[in-house]
Amino acid sequence: MDSFIAIASHRRQIASPLSMVMQSHCVDRNFIAFPLRLTSCSTISVSPATYAPTGSTSSSSSHECQTISCRLPADFLSTLQQLHPNLSISRNPYDLDSHGHGESYHPIAAPDAVIRPTSVKEIQNILRLCCRLRAVVDDEGGIPTVEIVSVIPYGAGTSLEGHLQFLLPTECNDRSNINSGEIVQIPSSCIPNSKNTQMYSTVRIQRKGGISLDMCNFQFIGEVGDDCFVKVGAGVTRNTLNEALRHTGMQFMVDPGADATIGGMCACAASGTAAVKYGTMRENVMAMTVVLPPTTTTMSAFDESMENGMPDVCHIGCNALKSSAGYNLPALLTGSEGTLGVITDVNVKLHPTPSHVIAASCAFKDLHSAAQAVATIRMMGVPVSRIELLDEMSIKAFNHSLTIMDGVDGDGGDAHLQPMEVTPTLFLEFASHSELAALEDLAVAQNICINDFGGSQFASAADETTRRVLWAARHRLYYSTIALRAGSSYGNGDDNEGPTSQSTIVTDVCVPLSHFADIISATAKDVRELGVVGPCFGHAGDGNFHCILPLKKNDSKQYKDKVHQVVENMIARAMSVGGTCTGEHGVGYGKKKYLNEMYGAGGVALMESVKKAIDPWNIMNPGKIVDTDFYRRD
DSSP: OOGGGGGGGGSOOOOOTTOOOOSSSOOOTTOOOOOOOOTTGGGSOOOOOOOOOTTOOOOOSSOOOOOOOOOSOTTHHHHHHHHOTTOEEEOOHHHHHHTSOOSSSSOOOOOSEEEEOOSHHHHHHHHHHTEEEEOOOGGGTTOOEEEEEEEEEESSSOOSSSTTSOOOOGGGOOGGGTTOOEEEEEEGGGSTTOOOOSSEEEEEEEEEEEEEEEOTTOOOBOOOOTTSEEEEETTOBHHHHHHHTGGGTEEOOOOOSSOOBHHHHHHTTOOOTTHHHHOOHHHHEEEEEEEOOOSSOEESSOOTTOOTTOOOEEEEEOSSSOOOSSSOHHHHHTTOTTSSOEEEEEEEEOEEOOSEEEEEEEEOSSHHHHHHHHHHHHHTTOOOSEEEEEOHHHHHHHHHHHHHOOOOTTTTOGGGOOOOOSSOEEEEEEEESSHHHHHHHHHHHHHIIIIITOOEEEEEEOSHHHHHHHTHHHHTHHHHHHHHHHTSOGGGOOGGGOOOGGGEEEEEEEOOHHHHHHHHHHHHHHHHHHTOOOOEEEEGGGTEEEEEEEOOTTOOHHHHHHHHHHHHHHHHHHHHTTOBSOSSSOOTTTSGGGHHHHHHHHHHHHHHHHHHHHOTTOOBSTTSSSOOOOOBOO
16 A cells, blocks of 8 residues: 555545435445344345456446345344444445445455444454354254354455455355355364364355454554553554654654554555655554454354353564564564454554655656666665655656646645656655754765766755655655546547546555666556556665556456556566565455465465464455365365
8 A cells, every 4th residue: 555545534434324315435434323133134135245356357446336135144233233232233235335345446345244343342242153053953964054254354445455355265156156055074173062072073164244344443542651652443543643643752654645544554564655764564563452263163042151152362462672482473463464363453663753854856867777776775774764766657647637636635736836857756755863964864865866877856855845845746646647547548448437546456566676676667668568557656765666557447358458467567577586466555365366476385375374273264354365264075
């Protein structure tokens, strides 16, 4: 995720059942749904879940909301409300729709209900209801049935690789047979009070839909102590946290651009423009609380007093700056994408707010020279706070936006902006405890850019307003790219069916700095030669770069194939030099297919073993990162 996804805070919305007529499908997410008592689910026909495989060229730009039939067990929601009468449960179609996708082109795959818990106890009861052993009935041949409900944790909805879509495990890909009742062998230890002396028991598995677990109610922010960390609820957004910290002189520095939640940023191992100095979420998470999925079934005759099947609550990590005590569990959960448990709170590092900040920009004759300048600045040890690189098409998109877009909050408005020379441009930021130190760092970087790599038009500014104007092309890039594609003839699409955030492919890779110049230049060349709209840019100081590829609803198959070719080439090149298929967007189901090439069969098998050990019933966000079920067939 990155600053080009600044639309995030506007899209965490649901619809009120009192107002179904809206200008768009998005309304305020803070609406609390009326209590539901859906005791008639069993009489509602089951319809297959929406699904599109990785690499699909389907566009979901319209995102029409359709009624979703309930696939949950008949008493699932009513039992939850008996246990927790004030629990917010929604089956509103618009609510389901908005929780069935993120901020990219992957088609909607809506859950069956959106649940907003307010406590760890509620989450525990929700999870243990998601794996129940139903009583044996005569027409099932004496074989017990295990009903499994999938759980997808939800933060702000800003993910980019299909993290939030409700998918069924690989074994159940035939959506017409979602309740086919396959008979499998499972370890007897997973059945409570099992009298079976054999290692395995025979059960009938039924996948019974899925729920989105929206963590928006986990809003607490702890006190800031002398050790520069704070405990934060998973539903707190980074902007909310930093606003609360204003009086302390400290900041949470991980900045993915979108106003994502701390829990979501942890789950997706977010980073962003400031990672070159302050690190990613992996370096900024000290400890967390996680509710793990159940490892044994609970009985269908549900009794709140029964401890059997109650999921564990784990407090992992510590508040010390380093620890060598056992496995690094916070690092394991950071980047797990909701597949291993539900994160409820996180202890994050804080950093002093810089006293002096200087922004700069520099133009280059070619992309390769600009990228080489970045690598040299980093290898010389110049302490940049941010260093971003935009290619020619990125600058072209910015210039085009000045002719059609009104002032955008945060860049000073169009009145202060001027078109830039269409050439690769580097954007830098220096922050220090003193103005002299920041100016010294600026001078070293300027010398490298101008004297070593032929840069020109080097400009800098210290006041906030001018800094924002100087960086405007970077801040506006996402919307500028969509606007450029909307006004272009690329792809021969109908301009009345223009691109949207949900029809735009936003992909990223990360490579060793020594290969950064070659790989980003090759990707930009692909974009030019294939004739598609796809600005290449990125967090150059990390070797992490992105490509934004907007699609129109009526694009030709030929154009879509070219877009996907850009993505495939970009990822293949990155992995060929020891890089990764994603530096910060994560895997989801959009990039799952690349893991085997990155890590080999042994590496993927190890990840599958971790998943099986922690989530044996594959309840948590199935179909993401790895495909696994722990049971075996005869």
